[in-house]
Amino acid sequence: MGKSRTYTCAQRPCKRRKRPVYLKFSHDSLRIFGRAYNPLFRKPRLAGFVQKREGGGGEEEEKEGEEKEEEIEHLNKTHSQRQQNSNLSSMNFFPSKAKPKSYLEKLQSRLSGGRFRMLNEKLYTSSGDEAFKFFKEDPSAFDCYHEGYQEQMSRWPSQPLDVIINWLNKHSKHLTVADFGCGSGKLAKSVKNQVFSLDLVATDETIIACNMAHTPLNSHSIDIAVFCLSLMGTDYPSFLAEAHRVLKNGGTLLIAEVRSRFDPKNGGADPTQFIKALGGLGFSCVNKDFSNKFFVVFEFSKHRVLKNSKKCEWPALKVCIYKRR
Numbered sequence: 010m011g012k013s014r015t016y017t018c019a020q021r022p023c024k025r026r027k028r029p030v031y032l033k034f035s036h037d038s039l040r041i042f043g044r045a046y047n048p049l050f051r052k053p054r055l056a057g058f059v060q061k062r063e064g065g066g067g068e069e070e071e072k073e074g075e076e077k078e079e080e081i082e083h084l085n086k087t088h089s090q091r092q093q094n095s096n097l098s099s100m101n102f103f104p105s106k107a108k109p110k111s112y113l114e115k116l117q118s119r120l121s122g123g124r125f126r127m128l129n130e131k132l133y134t135s136s137g138d139e140a141f142k143f144f145k146e147d148p149s150a151f152d153c154y155h156e157g158y159q160e161q162m163s164r165w166p167s168q169p170l171d172v173i174i175n176w177l178n179k180h181s182k183h184l185t186v187a188d189f190g191c192g193s194g195k196l197a198k199s200v201k202n203q204v205f206s207l208d209l210v211a212t213d214e215t216i217i218a219c220n221m222a223h224t225p226l227n228s229h230s231i232d233i234a235v236f237c238l239s240l241m242g243t244d245y246p247s248f249l250a251e252a253h254r255v256l257k258n259g260g261t262l263l264i265a266e267v268r269s270r271f272d273p274k275n276g277g278a279d280p281t282q283f284i285k286a287l288g289g290l291g292f293s294c295v296n297k298d299f300s301n302k303f304f305v306v307f308e309f310s311k312h313r314v315l316k317n318s319k320k321c322e323w324p325a326l327k328v329c330i331y332k333r334r
């Protein structure tokens with residue numbers, strides 16, 4: 010048993026007595042708060058409830074044993090109930106993340122968060138060629154971008170990439186896939202299909218580093234082209250034209266994008282105009298899913314050879330800015 014000390018109940022007097030109740034218990038019994046607690050360093054969670062009192066306990070304290078036990082039991086129940094409730098609400102909204110502990114860690118986290126947002130904006134406001142050149146000169150920026158991106162995505166209740174993976178799992182594993190803007194190449198690792206993973210930087214040997222407006226893939230060689238949150242460049246129509254080139258006739262184009270980019274009421278593109286522009290490129294819309302609050306998914310089928318693509322009126326897709334946390 011630990012050292013015995015006396016603590017006084019400052020804000021919650023016993024129901025039958027007006028004076029505060031004096032509690033006597035060891036350090037071990039402070040686990041009544043659901044975790045080891047050192048009263049010398051922090052105030053207890055239940056604000057101001059327990060205060061340290063110098064010296065040992067008196068006779069009066071000994072007599073009040075039963076009341077103390079009741080009190081402790083009551084506290085135990087209340088506290089564990091509170092903990093349960095708070096765990097539930099944090100599970101519902103944000104997965105519990107260990108918070109940075111030191112000031113330095115907080116500062117580092119802010120700096121990398123700031124760099125992530127700068128890189129994110131750069132990707133949305135550059136052409137594919139500019140972005141390719143930028144990351145070629147500084148591949149470490151790509152790691153920083155993806156760290157920040159993963160952090161942001163961990164806050165989303167469901168992942169658009171999982172929708173794509175589910176879609177592929179429901180179709181033949183013999184279909185060949187091209188993942189345009191694959192990031193870390195998770196899609197290729199999650200399905201049985203042959204997947205050509207394309208991105209500005211190859212973080213491993215399975216990824217082809219290129220600007221996806223000009224891929225090394227053969228024409229009419231792919232069954233499914235995937236764009237998962239990757240229509241980022243200012244020249245995004247050229248990425249879709251490239252997908253059209255590499256897809257076989259009758260092939261499928263899957264696009265998952267941030268929902269706000271297709272919300273005309275808030276400066277986003279009109280989905281109808283987007284579908285029409287893709288129609289001009291040679292795709293017909295088979296399905297569109299706006300059921301998720303965070304992202305939308307379009308499914309298109311390649312129906313004919315590309316003609317007069319320059320005549321398509323492409324809506325501008327707004328920059329997607331992640332909020333500072």
Ligand SMILES: C[S@@+](CC[C@H](N)C(=O)[O-])C[C@H]1O[C@@H](n2cnc3c(N)ncnc32)[C@H](O)[C@@H]1O
Binds near residue numbers: 137192209210236237
């Ligand atoms: C938001 S991340 C999504 C990554 C991945 N698709 C996922 O869902 O996890 C977008 C990716 O598209 C890539 N990207 C953007 N423009 C590109 C381009 N012109 N050529 C190749 N990749 C590009 C970025 O480098 C980034 O890795």
